Amino acid sequence: MANMGSETGVTTPKPTTQSSNPGNPWAPFAQRWSVWRHNTFNNMSETLATLYKRNSNGKLQQWRIWAEGGAYYTEEGIVNGKITRSKAHTCEGKNPGKANATTPEAQAIKEAKAKWEKKLATGYTTEASSVDSTGYREPMLAKKFEDYKAEVTYPVEVDQKLNGMRCNITAAGARSRKGKPIHTIPHVLKALAPAFKKHPHLFLDGELFNPVYQNNLNRLIELTSVIFQPKDLTRELLDESERIVQFHVYDGFTTEVDSQAAFVDRREVLRQLLQNVPSVHVLQSVRCTNETEVCEELAKTRKARKEGIIVRWGVCRYEFKRSKYLLKLKNFESDEFEIVAVEEGNGDWVGCAKRMILKLHKPVVARDGSTVTEFAANIDGTRQSLQRMWKNRMLLPGKLATVEFQEYSEWGVPLIPWVRCIREYE
Known part of the structure; x- marks a missing residue:
């Protein structure tokens, strides 16, 4: 041995x-x-x-x-x-x-x-x-509100659910949800340096996001990809990252107010510590006293075409796993599917990626009795990002695309699907 x-x-x-x-x-x-x-x-x-x-x-x-x-x-x-x-x-x-x-x-x-x-x-x-x-620890993840709403006690704290890239930051640097280093946001780390100097064990959990780019998510995800290594960083890339990428803080803790403190206390400490830090924003919660008010907050995000909301209830200590004290409500379904092929647009969209063929998680039987293994989805993005995607189309099969859709059909195929971004960071 x-x-x-x-x-x-x-x-x-x-x-x-x-x-x-x-x-x-x-x-x-x-x-x-x-x-x-x-x-x-x-x-x-x-x-x-x-x-x-x-x-x-x-x-x-x-x-x-x-x-x-x-x-x-x-x-x-x-x-x-x-x-x-x-x-x-x-x-x-x-x-x-x-x-x-x-x-x-x-x-x-x-x-x-x-x-x-x-x-x-x-x-x-x-x-x-x-x-x-x-070291890296997995962030606290949400469960579904519908599965636990009977247990929820009020009041609750409600945040907007962001659809950027999950990111944890410590004194050692920034990492993705799966623990891979992120090298393309030195402007965020520089802005946070004084906070880490004051609190060396500070832990920040948030999202790399920019509300202006919520309808061009692919570019933000590209800029924050873990594929970029230090040798790949160019001045042009870092300048664009500084112009676009912000860090929106969900949660976190310090040695003085640790992970076992109540969420409202953790959030207040972070708000005071990080106020006026460039490119860093601490989310502002809305307090709801009953389920009706929670549904009203969800309706506001639906009207604004945003993803949904996050509900925190009870003391809501920070747990490094999925927690029933952190619940999500979404305006639409979303899932990740393997890319099979990319199709070109026509007319004014020649030279741009406009549709993807995606692989279902498992074969389904359609209404006519045929077996379906794939489906097509339109692609969200600007002309520039879709041109870049078409140019790199041969590199995409096998990668995962995040797809938003209304619901699954009765035979298990996403209805009204749109590809929002290609995830390469996990």
């Missing part, structure tokens, strides 16, 4: 130093192969540190992976608690007989490293002591 300490290593076969059959004419070749194989795997092996993060209950969780022979293993659990080890995940060599062929042992090393890097990219950290300052 591999070393079971705080770090994991990759074990490899030891070389054969002498032949067990001196009379075998192939023995010298076998010996050279054994030595080459050992040295190759030793060069490829590396130590993969144990990774840490906070789970949804606030407990410190650890995860590690190592390769052994032609397989890899993982261990995870609560620090100083129960640790669960996986069964062996066996690997097969790739491209046999070719110059880039790999052995099962090499493939196990490669796959273990890829999984370790994926964990690291989504908010895990190599130092347990730095989890709260550099």
Whole structure:
């Protein structure tokens, strides 16, 4: 077995130093192969540190992976608690007989490293002591109002539901909902620097959004994509980001007013701390005393063609998971579907993407008895963004498009669907 300490290593076969059959004419070749194989795997092996993060209950969780022979293993659990080890995940060599062929042992090393890097990219950290300052924790997510309205006690706090890109910001930087770093908003981080200097453990949960661009969401999502790495940043891109992208704060907490404090207290602290910070806006809640008033607030957003509202009730402590104390009401349905193809417009819209063919989550049977696996949706956006999409159309199949629609038909196909944006950040 591999070393079971705080770090994991990759074990490899030891070389054969002498032949067990001196009379075998192939023995010298076998010996050279054994030595080459050992040295190759030793060069490829590396130590993969144990990774840490906070789970949804606030407990410190650890995860590690190592390769052994032609397989890899993982261990995870609560620090100083129960640790669960996986069964062996066996690997097969790739491209046999070719110059880039790999052995099962090499493939196990490669796959273990890829999984370790994926964990690291989504908010895990190599130092347990730095989890709260550099690690990532999932934001608090909403459940459906209809499912819990019988439990709701009034009054409640109501916010507009924004349809930008979810973003958490700490002193370590900005991350997407799934924990991937966002590099294209240095103007927001610079504006927030004094707040983090005063409160190093400040946690901010919000949305990268601009109400002026709510009908051109694709461009805002493009600008905040996690695809952009530091090497990709240009002055032109950053200038456009500064002109368009704002950070709208939903929630957050500091050491003094922590995640267990009441929502109204957290919001007030954030409002005082972040007032007059450029490109940063703390949402303004409306207090509703009954369900009728909640429905009236929803109607206002419908009239303004906005997505819907968010309702917070009870103390509404900050939870790093979906919570029944954070509820959503939407004016229309929305979902993500895999892109199959992009179609060009005609007439004045030649050279622009105007329609997408999208894959249903599962085949459905239509009224005429035929099996339907795809549907078409028009695409929202400016002429410039649709021209850019058509130019890059070959890169889009397989990615996810966010589609808004009135409802599902009786046979399971979205009605009056519109593609609002292409999600590449999660």
